[in-house]
Amino acid sequence: MKYWRVPLDSNDIAVSRGMVVIVEERCKGCGYCIAFCPRNVLELSPRYNVKGYHPPLVKKPDDCVNCHYCETICPDFAIYSLEIPGD
């Protein structure tokens, strides 16, 4: 993120980090999580799940900020994020 001027507390603000978990067998391949992840963490997997859909895969794991958007937009309870505790 570019700031017009660097906020005074920029060193103190911890950006939360997340780990995405995909429950592949539940996914119906709608692509919502991929299209609307604000950090572009996900992409379509070339693989098929048991139901014949392409689930998402985690393309850029380090970029996940644990915002849970993928979790809330998923119509199929097939993806969620967990906080990676900061140090």
Added chain:
Amino acid sequence: MEKNKIRSDHPLDAMLRTDRIPHIWCPGCGIGTAFSACMVAMQASGINLDKTVMVSGIGCSGRGAGYTRLDSYHTTHGRAIPFASGMKLANPELNVVVFSGDGDLFAIGGNHFIHAARRNMDITVICVNNLIYGMTGGQAAATTPCLAKTTTTPLGNPDPPFSLPLLAFASGATYVARWTILHTRDLTKSIEEALNRRGFSFIEVLAPCPTGYGRKNKERSLDTLKIYQERTVIKNGAHPMDAVMDFGNSITLGKFVDHDRPTFSDNYDRTCRPHFA
């Protein structure tokens, strides 16, 4: 079910009948997201879930009740609201939530809706508005946009649709909001707010039905969500008269109404059984 061996620690699993998941909703159907928002809101609201019930009518949206681990009721077509009202009056300590579709609540069930709103029945009604009768194959509904193609309007719908927020407001609802499934946070917050207030609360959730509506109107589910992203304008506090829904141009979202007035039970007790008051 033996074949269902999906193991998951999804944060909502405790709220779901996981043996019935995957649900029947089509890929990209918005009902799952609306339902998920409802489950998250219930968890976050702090209400007693042992005293919370979900009531649905018939339709794809009406399948909602069957997927929650709460006490839930799948009623007949159009009758979720009278059933819910009966439950609330028989057992006033319950939180009663209706989760159903636009056809169920506003076509066959339209009269029940307006009268429950008029009486300020203390229930929360969440309507998944996918602009169509999804379950039965995509027939025109009371919410289908003018000129939209459906199986019963092959030349385009000649009729204008209801504005659900305006209908709810004019009927007397004391909480009225409209969101889309893309607006997951606002939607969840709104449901949570509705659960924690008294009176008739109505939340319209716009959602794609790629199978019944999208296919006929050449709109894939991701296209519908793009429309939600690009053409919605949030105007909290706007008069429901000004809550437009023109998919080619602008769709107004927000919380439009939130005020208090006596509920059905308040009025009934005051008038009909003053000795109990």
